[in-house]
Amino acid sequence: MATTSALAAERPLSSELWFNVTDVRQYLYCARVLHFRLGQPLHHRLSYKMNEGVLMHQRAGELERRRSLKAYGLTDGARRFQVPLASARLRVRGQLDMLIERQHEVIPVEFKNARAERQTNHRYQLTLYALLLDELGLKPVRRGFLFYLLDGRADEVVVTEGMRRFVTRTLREMQTLALTGSWPEGTRRLGRCRPCEYLRFCNDRW
Numbered sequence: 001m002a003t004t005s006a007l008a009a010e011r012p013l014s015s016e017l018w019f020n021v022t023d024v025r026q027y028l029y030c031a032r033v034l035h036f037r038l039g040q041p042l043h044h045r046l047s048y049k050m051n052e053g054v055l056m057h058q059r060a061g062e063l064e065r066r067r068s069l070k071a072y073g074l075t076d077g078a079r080r081f082q083v084p085l086a087s088a089r090l091r092v093r094g095q096l097d098m099l100i101e102r103q104h105e106v107i108p109v110e111f112k113n114a115r116a117e118r119q120t121n122h123r124y125q126l127t128l129y130a131l132l133l134d135e136l137g138l139k140p141v142r143r144g145f146l147f148y149l150l151d152g153r154a155d156e157v158v159v160t161e162g163m164r165r166f167v168t169r170t171l172r173e174m175q176t177l178a179l180t181g182s183w184p185e186g187t188r189r190l191g192r193c194r195p196c197e198y199l200r201f202c203n204d205r206w
């Protein structure tokens with residue numbers, strides 16, 4: 001994690017910089033990944049792999065329209081797909097894969113092109129969508145789902161106030177990283193480095 005958290009906690013969010021929801025997931029995977037990506041032009045940041053990911057999410061949405069809500073343990077709810085969300089306060093925008101609207105709640109759903117495995121950064125990505133939905137003031141967001149496409153499983157994630165605070169703090173850290181250009185610590189999980197496209201730039205990892 002970046003060493004700038006104490007500084008970040010004291011700064012207001014910059015009014016200039018906007019992040020995408022996926023930036024939070026990458027930052028929590030490894031802060032250096034965000035550092036490298038911020039140094040690239042936007043069209044490079046939207047790499048082939050990411051564009052493939054966008055197409056996959058669209059295809060998944062088309063399939064999901066034909067399914068019931070059984071995988072989510074629900075019997076009712078109206079679904080919307082590819083929902084654009086943004087917050088000027090948090091300076092974040094993103095596109096939610098699916099939103100389930102029920103009488104007393106709204107539920108964000110994020111599709112993952114993987115088998116079910118609980119990754120912390122995915123849970124916090126979902127939490128950020130919950131924060132963006134909070135700002136719309138529709139209905140309470142108490143939970144979300146990560147839908148794993150390869151085995152058709154939906155994992156429920158209860159979105160707590162503590163998780164919301166953590167993500168808000170994380171956004172401030174990311175802002176500080178972007179504004180100062182400081183060199184963050186890399187992930188402590190070395191297994192993440194081997195397949196990383198930035199490995200050759202991290203001299204302490206090879």
Ligand code: SF4
Pocket residue numbers: 030031032033185186187192193194196197198199200202205
């Ligand atoms: S090689 Fe490791 S430390 Fe460097 S950016 Fe990738 S994941 Fe982070």
